[in-house]
Amino acid sequence: MMKNNIFINIVYFFIVLSSVFVIISSNAIYALFFLVLSFIFSSILLILLECEFLALLIIIIYVGAISVLFLFLIMMIDFKMKNYYRHLMIYLFSGFFYLSLIYFLVLDHAIINFKTCYDNKFFTSNFYINWVSLQNSIYEAESYSLILYSFFVLQFLLIGLILLVVLIGAVYFINFHVKTSKSQITVKQIACF
């Protein structure tokens, strides 16, 4: 009997691995690379769950826009992460303590709810497809639009307002005023630091 979910376990493993390497790596570009990898593996997970539209959308937005933004940031600012592990031993034991708390008390009991795999559409096993109903069914992108603009209209408009807030903030922080007059600040002239 072939296990149905070995591929999904591989994807889980690689997501966790690449997230860990984002945190551990001492070179910023390597961290960015592993971040991109974790996004790609998340989208593979979504493809396995039959949400192709969302998966490709995640690649376009997260990898194509946000990771490129971080790349520009790393290029322009000189990140030195040499002394990252100087204080490791101080925080190691308390970190392990909290992690073991979370693992033994919380995760153990949460995982039980996820153990049965209801996805039996692996290529080795037989399953029945009703082609007639499949023709008339709503595909994924259409289902998003059916719900997002009718049931979640208020949330959609609120998301627009959030983006407006971000836009206002970005314009304010980038705005560059040329100072035309210089005033005398006596406190700064007298003070010695």
Place this chain on the structure above:
Amino acid sequence: MNMTINILSLNNFSVYAEYFIVVSIIYILIMIILIINNIPGLFIQTAISEAFATILFLSCILILNENQFKITNEYFYSLNTHILSDNVSAISKFILCFCSFIFFIIASEFFKKSVLTFEFIILLFFAILGLIFICSSGDFVLIFLSIELVSLVSYLITGFRKKSIRSVESSIKYLIIGAIASSLFVLGVSFIYLFTGSFLISDYTILFLDLTYSFCTKKLFVANIEIIDYKFLSVFENLINVSAFNHNIFSNSFLIEIGLFLVFISIFIKLSLAPFHLWSLDVYENAPTLATFFFSAITKFSFVIFLFRVSISFIQYYYYIITNMCLIVGLTSILIGSFGNLQQKKVKTFMAYSSINHMGFVILSLSIFKNVSLVASMYYLIVYMLTNLLIWYVILLISEMKKKYQFKNSINFSDFLLLNNSNPVLAFGLLIGFLSSSGLPPFIGFFSKFQILFVLIQAKFYIVALTAVLCSVVSTFYYIRVIKILYFENIFIGKLYEPINTNKILIFCLLFFSLIFLLIKPNFLYLVVYYFVIQFYSELNIYYLL
């Protein structure tokens, strides 16, 4: 979930205030951009601030005009069951709009010598929109989006002084911690969704409704309190075992307990309560004073209202999580808020610690889920907002002078020296504000704190009440130290203060007299708060928990 489409039915349209505020923000934004492009160097901050104050006043009238303020506790869901309109939402929206109205009138005078441009005020108004949505939403997705709106505005506002490194650094700190809190919230909501299948609060009230004890007598809910008291420190035992009190279909419901736990922790982080309070000390100190005023006086209100709503939906089956967590967090908040403030010389960190202390009291009385305790908690919250409005007003007035001559934005207590000699009215206002915060008898702070302690003793939490009282004693020390600095300092030359206009002093006098009025007649707020609390119980028909 029933996804029927009912957007355009205007029978149950209950978002008049939100609609008005959204339209007014967009309209004002467009007008400002058109005006500012033509005229260089125009100063419009006071005008915008006062315009927003009138908009909030009118939205108060809109809220009063709706059919929600009824003596019968009817409630209805509108806009596809995302907006819940009942007495709770109406009263909390009204209080929020009123206090924000006072905030904008106060803030309108303090833009003349500061670098805060008009975007500051517009961002604040977006935040108030988010807070209003939290009060009246019946849906976790809407709550998440409104929390994100408020938090985003907060991140931008703390870093508004671009030239100051500390301001920007505290903004980044707030961003990281707020993002972690929001992600914990989303994780918790997704766990709850996994177990229950919906994120609408209307569904939770139906799902978690246990009518088996609806008609019981008084004895059972006395037993209820004893069981809560007995299970005080057995948090982990309860999390692992099957729920010992109710053997029902939710017996193996560990996921929903984790979800609830995470949601509560994320709200505690945002409220800056005790084990999660360290970010607020730096952020409140280094943000612009108006921003800190906004955080401590106004944003905390809506988050506590959200905590009330979540608790009442899940209280029948998961009371032990809510009560234990609120008890532990509230107690540590009171301890840390009292003892952390003893050596503070900076005013804004001082106010941060005192807000941790006050929020600790509110959450502590939330852990006992009875009628009287919710009343005590809400009453304390409203009194806290009023006293903070008064105290921050005086802090703003004093910081103005310091900015003019020393170009410094941080305020120490040495700037308060001998305020009595130059302006006795301000000193008297601060006296009343601080004595009320510390909980000394003739002032309203005493009555609200007394109510909370009384409720604790009724629930037989004797040691908790004792520690709360001892910590109040410790906190009284630093409030009285400020009063000593104002009145009885042994120096010959005091500080220079700016003369105050009648515009500024009018609101000050109104706040000040409101505190004295509450001293004379504390029952003034009590009716409002009582209707607020009764609405929770009538939604679920669980009158036995009264």
